[in-house]
Amino acid sequence: MTSYIIQRVIGVVVTVFFVALTVFLLVRLLPGDPARVIAGVLASQQEVDRLRTRLGLDQPILKQGVIFVSDLVQGDLGVSARTSNAVTLEIGVRFPATLKLALVSTALAVLIGIPLGAFAAVRAGRLPDLLVSTVVLFGISMPVYWLGLMLIILFSIRLRWLPAAGADGVLAVILPAVTLAFFSMAFVARITRSSMLEVLHQDYVRTARSKGVSPPAVVWRHAMRNALAPVITVIGLQFGELLGGAILTETVFAWPGLGRLLVDSIFARDYPVVQGLVIVFALLFALVNLGIDLMYGVIDPRVKYG
Amino acid sequence: MARASVTRFDEVRAGVTVGAGTFKRLLRSPSALVGLVIVVLLLAAALLAPVLTDYDPVKQNLREVLKAPSAAHPLGTDQLGRDILARLLFGARLTLFIGAFAVSVGLAVGVPLGVISGYYRGTLDFVIQRVMDLMLSFTTFLLALTLVALLGVGLTNVIVAVGISTIPRFARLVRSSVLSIREVTYIEASMALGVPHRRVLWRHVLPNALAPVIVQATLSMGATILTAAGLGFLGLGVQPPTPEWGAMLGEGRNYIFSQPSVTTFPGLAIFLAVVGFNLLGDGLRDALDPQLRGRR
Numbered sequence: 001m002t003s004y005i006i007q008r009v010i011g012v013v014v015t016v017f018f019v020a021l022t023v024f025l026l027v028r029l030l031p032g033d034p035a036r037v038i039a040g041v042l043a044s045q046q047e048v049d050r051l052r053t054r055l056g057l058d059q060p061i062l063k064q065g066v067i068f069v070s071d072l073v074q075g076d077l078g079v080s081a082r083t084s085n086a087v088t089l090e091i092g093v094r095f096p097a098t099l100k101l102a103l104v105s106t107a108l109a110v111l112i113g114i115p116l117g118a119f120a121a122v123r124a125g126r127l128p129d130l131l132v133s134t135v136v137l138f139g140i141s142m143p144v145y146w147l148g149l150m151l152i153i154l155f156s157i158r159l160r161w162l163p164a165a166g167a168d169g170v171l172a173v174i175l176p177a178v179t180l181a182f183f184s185m186a187f188v189a190r191i192t193r194s195s196m197l198e199v200l201h202q203d204y205v206r207t208a209r210s211k212g213v214s215p216p217a218v219v220w221r222h223a224m225r226n227a228l229a230p231v232i233t234v235i236g237l238q239f240g241e242l243l244g245g246a247i248l249t250e251t252v253f254a255w256p257g258l259g260r261l262l263v264d265s266i267f268a269r270d271y272p273v274v275q276g277l278v279i280v281f282a283l284l285f286a287l288v289n290l291g292i293d294l295m296y297g298v299i300d301p302r303v304k305y306g
Numbered sequence: 307m308a309r310a311s312v313t314r315f316d317e318v319r320a321g322v323t324v325g326a327g328t329f330k331r332l333l334r335s336p337s338a339l340v341g342l343v344i345v346v347l348l349l350a351a352a353l354l355a356p357v358l359t360d361y362d363p364v365k366q367n368l369r370e371v372l373k374a375p376s377a378a379h380p381l382g383t384d385q386l387g388r389d390i391l392a393r394l395l396f397g398a399r400l401t402l403f404i405g406a407f408a409v410s411v412g413l414a415v416g417v418p419l420g421v422i423s424g425y426y427r428g429t430l431d432f433v434i435q436r437v438m439d440l441m442l443s444f445t446t447f448l449l450a451l452t453l454v455a456l457l458g459v460g461l462t463n464v465i466v467a468v469g470i471s472t473i474p475r476f477a478r479l480v481r482s483s484v485l486s487i488r489e490v491t492y493i494e495a496s497m498a499l500g501v502p503h504r505r506v507l508w509r510h511v512l513p514n515a516l517a518p519v520i521v522q523a524t525l526s527m528g529a530t531i532l533t534a535a536g537l538g539f540l541g542l543g544v545q546p547p548t549p550e551w552g553a554m555l556g557e558g559r560n561y562i563f564s565q566p567s568v569t570t571f572p573g574l575a576i577f578l579a580v581v582g583f584n585l586l587g588d589g590l591r592d593a594l595d596p597q598l599r600g601r602r
Contacts, residue, residue, distance in 0.1 A: 015439065015440065015443055018436075018440055019440060019443060022440065023452075026456050027456065030456055030457070137581060137584060137585065138577075138581070140584065141528065141532075141577060141580040141581040141584050142577055142580075143532055143535060143536065143539075143552075143555075143573055143576045143577060143580070144536075145536065145539045145555065145556075145573075146555060146569070146572075146573030146574075146576065146577065149555070149559060149562060149569050149573065150569075150570070150573070152562065153562055153566045153569075153570075157562065157563060157566075241445045244444070244445055244448055247447060247448065247451060247536075247540075248447070248536050248539065248540070251539075251540060252559075262451070263540055266451070266455040266542065267541075274452070274455055278444075278448075278452055281444065281448060282443045282444065285443050285444070285445075286443060
């Protein structure tokens with residue numbers, strides 16, 4: 001078990017390192033002068049040169065690479081071209097908002113998606129199943145940015161119940177969280193349904209039924225635990241995605257998280273921040289994946305790590 | 307006729323093959339039929355756009371700004387007085403164009419990578435799979451967004467960025483199909499007979515790995531439409547005044563207080579297009595794979 005965790009942690013480090021290296025090279029090898037791009041068309045040559053020196057872009061690429069890697073190892077992602085703050089600070093300030101949104105919407109997705117999927121599996125092929133399937137189809141086909149705007153039109157403009165933008169107060173999280181949760185909920189429901197269908201056909205479920213266990217108990221106590229592994233995977237992946245900045249939803253609701261920071265930085269050509277965010281996203285995603293794999297053992301004692 | 311028996315043999319192994327009965331089975335499923343109808347209507351809208359509307363999708367008319375739906379403008383007008391229906395019809399061309407080309411990029415790179423990975427295995431497989439892992443450590447949208455940020459906006463870059471983001475999925479899928487097909491006796495026999503690798507690949511392995519790729523390509527059409535429209539929504543996709551659905555939604559966003567229909571209809575169009583391809587993809591999967599029918 002310990003050696004498995006060590007092996008996986010090394011894997012995470014290697015992945016993040018290669019992601020960092022790829023982004024570093026992409027930013028520098030693409031056509032065009034990054035310093036000119038960051039400074040803007042209107043900047044004088046002097047300003048561009050000053051910026052180039054400040055960002056270290058005047059050094060030979062190999063030297064830049066060495067500096068980049070040694071900074072990275074110390075947890076230094078460089079300095080924002082826009083605000084001159086450390087990139088880690090910019091990201092750190094925005095992270096709590098993204099985490100909050102990810103937690104609330106994942107909770108919503110799980111609390112609605114799992115019962116919905118289980119319900120559809122139990123009533124497979126009948127009307128409830130069809131209804132759930134339709135909801136699932138809508139969820140995975142919905143452009144989140146559109147859903148967000150429609151919710152704003154209904155709940156903020158027409159009914160005036162909920163704020164349309166920002167992150168102030170408890171109410172502000174509701175619309176963005178619901179918007180985000182819809183897709184994840186559909187995904188969770190779909191996987192729960194198919195996983196549940198498989199488990200419900202197994203012998204031990206039939207045994208439980210024939211010895212007179214009540215139908216809800218069969219589903220929730222006997223079948224669910226075994227149907228849960230693939231569901232956990234999907235929940236984890238969704239959570240990982242949400243941590244990677246709900247880019248579109250955060251934009252629609254002006255939510256001050258990492259996704260919004262990425263979009264703003266792209267528009268401002270703030271490459272150090274874009275580069276730093278991509279690295280942090282890869283790290284978060286890899287860590288969440290590791291977490292999911294470790295959770296299998298808790299849920300299903302038969303899982304052996306090797 | 308050797309091919310026919312090979313196909314039937316494989317149907318037992320992988321259970322997924324394209325055959326004469328596929329289309330018939332597809333039409334028997336009501337949901338797949340709905341998907342097919344939506345996709346056909348989308349194609350018709352794209353092809354017949356100039357016939358279906360008299361309005362120019364990019365010509366501004368500042369006297370008719372932000373009008374609600376009416377007889378003259380069935381879906382209303384946008385912030386520059388352009389007919390929304392006309393923009394949606396011409397936008398269908400762009401949506402299908404971007405979707406088709408992006409999926410083609412994914413296919414053109416992903417399928418060969420998957421075949422090489424699964425057929426030759428070894429070091430090459432290891433390297434390709436690690437690169438795919440790297441790409442999969444981002445979500446599709448983040449990958450596409452980052453690539454557009456680096457490449458710059460515009461139609462070609464959007465197609466390239468969205469296309470690249472679909473590569474890992476195709477590579478993974480084809481690799482696993484090829485891995486299982488490789489173990490089949492007739493492949494072993496061809497190799498024992500000294501048939502060159504390239505011929506084994508083209509004549510035997512690839513045709514049998516095709517069916518899941520068709521399903522994935524159809525589902526990917528829906529996904530790429532969503533991704534490309536998302537980029538357009540952020541203003542990082544196809545640039546104005548091109549009538550791209552995502553961009554229409556993004557530009558109309560500022561007017562949701564005064565005229566919600568500017569955002570309602572483009573979003574509905576994106577949603578319906580994605581629903582169509584998803585239904586068709588699911589239907590194809592069920593029609594191609596008897597084992598999966600009614601399960602998923």
